[in-house]
Amino acid sequence: MDVLLVGSGGREHALALALSRDPDVSALHVAPGNVGMEPLAETHPLDLADNAAIAGLAARLGVDLVVIGPEAPLVAGAADAVRERGIACFGPFAAAARIEGSKAFAKEVMAAAGVPTAMAHVCEKPEQVAAALDAFGPPYVVKDDGLAAGKGVVVTNDRDAALAHAAACERVVVEEFLAGPEVSLFGICDGTTVVPLLPAQDFKRVGEGDSGPNTGGMGAYAPLDWTPPGFVDDVVARVLQPTVEELRRRGTPFVGVLYAGLALTARGVRVIEFNCRFGDPETQVVLALLESPLGRLLYAAATGGLAGAEPPRWRNGAAVTVVVSSAGYPESARHGDLIEGAEEAHHLEGVDVIHAGTARDADGRLVTAGGRVLAVTAYGSDLRLARDRAYDAVARISVEGAHHRSDIAARAALGEIVVPTS
Numbered sequence: 001m002d003v004l005l006v007g008s009g010g011r012e013h014a015l016a017l018a019l020s021r022d023p024d025v026s027a028l029h030v031a032p033g034n035v036g037m038e039p040l041a042e043t044h045p046l047d048l049a050d051n052a053a054i055a056g057l058a059a060r061l062g063v064d065l066v067v068i069g070p071e072a073p074l075v076a077g078a079a080d081a082v083r084e085r086g087i088a089c090f091g092p093f094a095a096a097a098r099i100e101g102s103k104a105f106a107k108e109v110m111a112a113a114g115v116p117t118a119m120a121h122v123c124e125k126p127e128q129v130a131a132a133l134d135a136f137g138p139p140y141v142v143k144d145d146g147l148a149a150g151k152g153v154v155v156t157n158d159r160d161a162a163l164a165h166a167a168a169c170e171r172v173v174v175e176e177f178l179a180g181p182e183v184s185l186f187g188i189c190d191g192t193t194v195v196p197l198l199p200a201q202d203f204k205r206v207g208e209g210d211s212g213p214n215t216g217g218m219g220a221y222a223p224l225d226w227t228p229p230g231f232v233d234d235v236v237a238r239v240l241q242p243t244v245e246e247l248r249r250r251g252t253p254f255v256g257v258l259y260a261g262l263a264l265t266a267r268g269v270r271v272i273e274f275n276c277r278f279g280d281p282e283t284q285v286v287l288a289l290l291e292s293p294l295g296r297l298l299y300a301a302a303t304g305g306l307a308g309a310e311p312p313r314w315r316n317g318a319a320v321t322v323v324v325s326s327a328g329y330p331e332s333a334r335h336g337d338l339i340e341g342a343e344e345a346h347h348l349e350g351v352d353v354i355h356a357g358t359a360r361d362a363d364g365r366l367v368t369a370g371g372r373v374l375a376v377t378a379y380g381s382d383l384r385l386a387r388d389r390a391y392d393a394v395a396r397i398s399v400e401g402a403h404h405r406s407d408i409a410a411r412a413a414l415g416e417i418v419v420p421t422s
Contacts, residue, residue, distance in 0.1 A: 001295055002027040004058050005041070006048065006078070007069030008034045010323075010356030010375040011280040015069060016040045017352060018287045018294040025295045029061055035366065036355025048073050051081035059085050065299050067091065068256075071147055071277050075101035079256070088302040092276050095252035099243070100259075100276040103145045103173040110271060113246035115239050117271040118175040118263075129166040132174035133159060143273075145171040153214050178263035178270050180420050183224060184282045185232065185260050187240040188297060191253030193306040194240045195297070196232050198222050198289060198314060200282040201412070206330055208407050215330045216372055219408030221320045221383065222285040226417045227264070235260060239271055255301060266420035281321045284354055284377040288319035318383040320390040320409050322376050326357065326368040327401025333357070333371035337400045342366060342374060345393035350379040350386070353393065368399060383413045 001024050005016055013036045019025050020040040030037045031046035031054075044061075047053050048070060055078075058066045066082045068074055068091035077094035091097075098105045104122045109115075121132040122145070133140050140162035144152030146169075154165040155177070166172045186197040200222035206212040228234075239260050247254045259275035287294065292313040300309035327334040339358065346353040354377055357370015376393045380386030387409050394404055411417055 001025055001065060001299060002029070002061065002063040003295055004029045004031065004061055004063040004066045005069065006031055006046070006054055006066065006073065008032050009070065009280060010354050010372065011278050011283045012069040013037050013354045013356065014284045014287050014375070014377070015067065015278065015294070017354070018290060022293040022295040024293050029063065031057055034355045035358045035360060036353070049076070051076060051078045054078045055081040055085050055087075058082055058087050064088060065090065065295070065302055067298055069277060071097070071100050071275065074256070074276050075147060088299060090256055090298040090302045092254050092256040093252060096247050096254040097276040099247070099254070099274045101147055103143050103273070104171065106274050107173065109243060109246050113242040115242055115271055116269060118178050120173050120175040122171065122173055123166065124171045126163070126167065129163060129172060129174060133162055136174065136176045139177040141175040141177050142166050143173045143175065144169040145173055155214070178265050178272060180263045180265040181417055182272065183227065183262045183264060184220075184279050185235050185240070185262060186278060186282070186286065187236065187244075187258045187260065188301050188306065189240075189244050189254050189256060189258050190301045190304045190306040191248055191255050192244070192304070194236055194244055194258070195301075195306055195309070195311065196236050196240070197312060198286050199224050199227060199232060200285050202279065202282050203405060203408055206325075208405055213330055215325070217279070217281045217323065218325070218405045219320070219322045220281045220285045221318065221386070221409035221412060222282070222289060223318060224412070226412065226415075226419065228419060235262065235269060238269065243274070264419045280356070281323055281375050284321040284375050285319040288352065288377050288379050289315050289317070291315050315379070317379060317381045318386040319377060319379050320383070320386040322390045322394050322404055322408050323372050324374040324376060324394060324397060324399065324402050324404045325371055326373050326399065327403070329371035329403075333368075334401060335367070335369050336361070337368045337402070339366040339368060339373065339397065339399050341397040345376065345396045348389065348393050348396075350389050351393045352377045353397075368402075373399060373402065383409060387413055
């Protein structure tokens with residue numbers, strides 16, 4: 001099977017790693033790819049905003065499967081363009097990708113499907129925002145209705161900050177705050193069937209102890225041994241399957257990965273958000289634990305064959321990802337700083353150094369080219385070993401002004417995560 005993977009971030013590098021290790025994948029192409037993917041696949045220049053170029057490249061290469069990683073091309077209809085060429089595509093049609101492209105649309109779908117989520121108001125005027133904030137009270141949760149690369153959400157006790165965030169957006173969703181540990185669960189979907197992957201937990205705030213502004217994700221770990229018995233089956237039955245059925249009922253079947261961001265509250269599981277693609281950095285830890293072929297699973301989803309596909313198999317043990325971010329991230333990431341030690345860290349036992357925001361300078365040296373630079377991912381027989389390996393690898397990497405969180409998976413390793421009960 002020849003595969004074209006579209007994208008250039010850490011999520012796509014993790015997918016490329018898994019696909020390159022899949023015996024079913026005879027040729028792997030990535031477009032545009034990044035520095036870390038160059039040893040794994042043939043790279044091709046590509047404008048991710050050009051649907052015709054994406055579909056045209058897939059046709060010229062004669063691939064069997066296209067996997068579209070980022071949300072922006074999916075929301076813009078890249079998967080539609082690929083399918084119009086008669087090529088199997090893992091990624092939802094634009095109409096179904098609205099589940100991420102519009103928070104208001106996602107709330108509408110959840111209401112119709114009976115999916116448990118936070119109470120919310122959709123607001124377009126300042127007075128509507130003010131009324132919604134007062135109705136829910138602090139902590140205030142304000143979400144940009146559209147795509148915002150994981151940084152469109154403000155959770156704050158400062159009412160003025162909440163109002164300011166809303167004023168910078170055309171339309172927002174103001175929600176009640178959901179108290180409880182957060183979980184990410186990916187469901188592989190073929191429009192009808194949902195196959196869940198392992199749940200993971202990510203860390204969205206930039207600072208230690210979940211302080212500071214939201215980011216696209218500063219680290220993650222899996223599996224989650226503290227979730228209640230039957231947790232995954234419950235989320236599939238109450239969240240993922242009803243959502244997929246509602247989208248199919250609307251004539252917009254969801255084919256791809258439906259990412260559910262969840263809160264485990266005292267009232268039970270509640271959906272925080274849906275994404276229409278693999279989440280970053282959770283993808284890194286989940287795929288580090290996947291033992292069965294990824295390409296076969298994605299092709300089955302793209303061709304409507306999930307019901308008869310082999311279920312995913314998982315390695316025993318755990319995986320931890322620690323994101324190394326450039327100076328100034330998330331407010332204003334600095335580019336061009338020299339990265340040293342990444343290759344050495346990549347060759348440590350159980351470690352993959354996954355590139356997200358990197359490039360080569362004129363002298364061929366590895367430099368920063370984005371906010372989240374590297375996602376250092378480590379596997380271990382248990383969570384503590386995975387954590388130790390990840391942080392040992394991070395310590396070998398040097399980037400001027402770079403920062404990372406030192407508490408990724410710390411509370412889980414100590415058994416300190418508590419799920420609220422009613």
